Amino acid sequence: MNRNAMKTAAGYAAGLMFGLGLAISGMTDPARVLGFLDVAGAWDPTLMFVLGGAVVTTFIGYRLVFKRSAPLLGGVFQLPTKQELDGKLLGGAALFGIGWGLSGYCPGPAIASIGGVSLPLAAMLVTMVLGWFAAKRLG
Known part of the structure; x- marks a missing residue:
């Protein structure tokens, strides 16, 4: 199998594992996310454990990956170089947070x-795509 096919297969496998993890953890249910954000009401701490698991996995994974001189399926590691906070980053983060808090969904x-599309989910997906186009036009 050639390198491009391997990269595509690895991307699909990673996406499938991510989607299954979201489904198994209940994070595809917006009520669970909204319950986590409702700290003054019926608070649901489940998301905190999912995020904690992601932090631990990322912490271990980065240490293992960076012991290598190059990625398995690529030429060089492509890491972000920008480190300063600017209006675009802060504005995008604020819009993400507002959308997440209103809908209970983030992109993943x-x-x-998407298999059980509802009106709130469709509205979130449409506004997410509009946001991508707006970001390209403004960027």
């Missing part, structure tokens, strides 16, 4: 939930 769970 929204795409993983």
Whole structure:
């Protein structure tokens, strides 16, 4: 199998594992996310454990990956170089947070939930795509 096919297969496998993890953990249910954000009401700590698991996995994974001189399926590691905070980053983060808080979906769970599309999910997906186009035009 050639390198491009391997990269594509690895991308699909990673996406499948991510989607299954979201579904198994219940993060495709917007009520669970909104319950986590409702700290003054019926708070649901499940998301904190999912995020904690992601942090631990990332911490271990980065240490293992960076012991290598190059990625398995690529020529060089492509790491971000920009380190300063600017208006675009802060504005994008604020819009993401507002959308997440209003809908209970972020992009991963929204795409993983597309099989059971509802009006709130469709609205979130449409505004997400509009946001991508707006970011390209403004960037």
